Amino acid sequence: MDAAHSSAAMLVSNYVFPNDLHVHWSMMIVLYPYITGLVDGAFIIAALYYLFDVKSLRPVARFSLLFALAFLAIATLPLLLHLGRPERNFNMLLTPSPSSAMAGFGYIYAVSMGVLVFIVLFVYREDLVELRATSKGWLQLLYRAMTFDSIDLSKDALAFDRKIIRFLVGIGIPITVVLHGYVGFIFGGVKANPTWSTPLMPVIFLFSACVSGISAIILAYIVIRKVKGRSIDPDCIKTCIKTLTLFFIMAFTFEMLEVFSHSYLKSGYHHMVEGLLNGPLASSFWLWQVKICSVIPLFVLGVMGIFKIKDAIYNFTAAIVSAILLLQVLIMRWNVVIGGQLMSKSARGYTEFHPEWFDKEGILAVVIVMAIPFIILFVLSKIFPFWTTDNETNVK
């Protein structure tokens, strides 16, 4: 890099400001946008069915909502693990500073959670009414509350439910977009960091969120159905893959546009961004994020879209490509969050990050945090059936 910029007025002697040696936002802050991204993408799938009447998504529509709920339920966990003084977290809600983007988190999160819970309760009202009839004691009380104390399952009542669901999903879309776009803005709004400081950041985060969420739904649907020995709806998978293709093209385009903009505009400390991508992040960005986890899936998705493929092979490929894209988004979050901090504000050097195993933001904590939503999902599946029996009718 020195050689490439030997004529520049400001040269790099790998000097890192003493306070920049430590990476303050580590793996929990990588996980947080990853988790909200999964919520976002899953919600998009549900919205396509409940609001935009994409009928082929019916098999995964309910599951998507529960998946989103399970992950949204733990979205605050990585943040709490990250905070130096987690016991003071309510300060953000009680005495927020209006000038800070971060201060909006509590409110945006609470509204998202509220809307999602209501959608789930209305979607599952029929099931909950049945459960209420067969339960006793405090469980019945719980089901009474969850059914809004209504056992009316008449045609009119269910039609009204559907209207409410459409309305809630309608307002849920901008809320979800804000939830994740805001996360991107948290980074995009840091002018001191040249890799973060771009208005593209919320857009990139949003599209990659949709990619990760849709990929997760495809993978989970295929795996769960296979494990349970049940059939997979080919139309549903095809629609999911087409939607995924669209969002991934957008996400990847914007990710590359950001790099191109830095390189073309040559603004500010662009040499540091270039040095970062070609130096400490050369492997995790160019090799893993771009070549392995973006170019290959893009090619595979293209083949899946153009050629006629047998259902079994299509499903297998869909699962593989979804898994790769889930990894792509995780690596992208890593490269943005941790990668961005490797660059010292001295504009003269890069620090290093070595993840720890047993730290509260360590690898073990990451595994535990990511396992919890699946436990929640398992518990939810006992109350809210993932799949409806009539889903099977159009399944080959």
Place this chain on the structure above:
Amino acid sequence: MMDRRSFVKKVLNGTIAGSLYLVWPMGGDSLEIPEEIPGIKGKDYDIHHQEFAFIVDITQCIGCGSCCVADKREYNVPDGNYRTWVERYVKGFSDQIYVDSPHGGLDGYQHPRTDIDEKIRDTFFVPKLCNMCKEAPCVQVCPVGATFISPDGFVLMDEKRCVGCAYCIQACPYSVRFLNPVTKVAEKCTWCYHRVRKGLLPACVEVCPTGARKFGSMKDETSEVYKILKGPGVLTVLRKEMGTFPALYYKGARREVI
């Protein structure tokens, strides 16, 4: 062997004598706190009509590290974190810039760099500390208002409110903030606000043997900082392009200084 009665007597006497120390004037008040910043000591401090400036004169800094030692002692700064530090700039004839700051310059720069394989054109030291920005990014991004600008222009921290999210650390273009590993909250240089309110100079200014660190009131026309800032000399601020409008000025800073 002391019997029980005399033991109790001795303890009682000792307790009474010891408690007298609490009420007896020991002459501590006769120690005069020097008036280092005129116009503050013994007067009402009108917080809304105060303005201070800090000037770092790079041409006078010898890289002794006294300021860093004073700062570390004043605040018990944990190892590896720095409220202030001193950088050493070395410029070669190839225009290559070599910067380092081992232990933040805490040990002083007692030996020349031996790893530079070219003829040295120039070398100088750059002390770093909070820039006390008028448009402080750290204040803007703090989600709980724990960081704020006082009416007299100091960017301060309320450590009882800070949640330790480290957003301010990300937002500071000068990297003068850190998360204290003991208190788990963000910490930064305050220009020794507690001293200034008593009419004392910041600890680093007081110990600087060459006067490279200058601090004073802009309401006092006789102060050195007033004369320099209102005078014809050229002063610069760090990272002007960030639009933070620092109240920390540098005299003699080369263009290579970031």
